[in-house]
Amino acid sequence: MSSLLALGSVLAGFACGYVYRWRGVPFVGRWRSPFVGKAPSYAIGLYTGASLSDLAEASDVSNPVLTAEAVTDVRASFIADPFLFRNDDTWFMFMEVMNRSRRTGEIGCAVSSDGLEWSYQSIVLREPFHLSYPYVFECDGEIWMIPETASDSSVRLYRATDFPRTWAFQRCLLEGLRFTDASVFQHDGLWWMFVSCNVSRDLLLYYADDLTGPWHSHSQSPVVYARPDKARCAGRPVNVGGRLIRFAQDCGTAYGAAVRAFEVDRLDREGFSETELAGSPILRGMGEGWNENGMHHVDLHVRPDGSYLAAVDGWHMTRAVGLKY
Numbered sequence: 001m002s003s004l005l006a007l008g009s010v011l012a013g014f015a016c017g018y019v020y021r022w023r024g025v026p027f028v029g030r031w032r033s034p035f036v037g038k039a040p041s042y043a044i045g046l047y048t049g050a051s052l053s054d055l056a057e058a059s060d061v062s063n064p065v066l067t068a069e070a071v072t073d074v075r076a077s078f079i080a081d082p083f084l085f086r087n088d089d090t091w092f093m094f095m096e097v098m099n100r101s102r103r104t105g106e107i108g109c110a111v112s113s114d115g116l117e118w119s120y121q122s123i124v125l126r127e128p129f130h131l132s133y134p135y136v137f138e139c140d141g142e143i144w145m146i147p148e149t150a151s152d153s154s155v156r157l158y159r160a161t162d163f164p165r166t167w168a169f170q171r172c173l174l175e176g177l178r179f180t181d182a183s184v185f186q187h188d189g190l191w192w193m194f195v196s197c198n199v200s201r202d203l204l205l206y207y208a209d210d211l212t213g214p215w216h217s218h219s220q221s222p223v224v225y226a227r228p229d230k231a232r233c234a235g236r237p238v239n240v241g242g243r244l245i246r247f248a249q250d251c252g253t254a255y256g257a258a259v260r261a262f263e264v265d266r267l268d269r270e271g272f273s274e275t276e277l278a279g280s281p282i283l284r285g286m287g288e289g290w291n292e293n294g295m296h297h298v299d300l301h302v303r304p305d306g307s308y309l310a311a312v313d314g315w316h317m318t319r320a321v322g323l324k325y
Helices: 002-015
Strands: 038-049 076-087 090-099 104-112 119-125 132-139 142-149 154-162 166-175 180-187 190-197 202-208 238-240 243-250 258-267 272-276 294-302 308-319
Touching: 076 132, 076 142, 076 294, 076 308, 090 132, 119 166, 132 180, 142 180, 166 190, 243 294
Parallel strands: 038 076, 258 294
Antiparallel strands: 038 308, 076 090, 090 104, 104 119, 132 142, 142 154, 154 166, 180 190, 190 202, 238 243, 243 258, 258 272, 294 308
């Protein structure tokens, strides 16, 4: 029965123009879209601003700062989902690299001395199944990664054993569903996780005393239900001026059309609520160039002067080469 329900959700999504990932490649528009000879091409850029409401393309770089052409160790169709991590005086960027030969996502890494000029290094994590959304963070003196592993029907935790090149699988935090874009963070003494399922139409909420679990489903989960326009996470939840902000992909009309921002008003074992910020969406397609058709990810960091540096991605439609569905 669950399989039939899942199939029904997918077919219903195709009928109304909903977007679905097949082998990691986003379909945009109706079911016929993959056959018209075009596919979305993703690239990575940098945005800056004094606040969330005025994020804009960084003036001191030429966006996009990284494209598939920068990848040197595999033939890449696109790169997306950038996450930043600063270690001492060096910035690291982890990203999804779509390996054209395998038609499967892998995790790549780039480095920068100032967070502006980037140099691609190599693939740092590869599995038999698709990887994306490399959520990198620090805890208890260790560096961890939770990439998206929906193709494995799990949420998997990795630890850096030789940062940034080598990652060791530690354990599955959740199993049994096609979880997408798990995002963990600490709040009021607990670990929390936002993660989507049901073709990213629902947002689940979990909590745990420790990062490694066990993870418990929140009593209100799913906290967003049947809303492809706001269920799927679009980057790391952040604390902005004492307010907890969740970023969400707007996939209501097309996959990754925009990034919306929500303030979490209540988050405890008994309750959850959030309110969309004024000025949301904070990122959207610009109508031309590398992010013409949409943007679907943001990783926000505070710079020493108090302003924000954000790694983002954007996409435009281009001729499909060598893609089979």
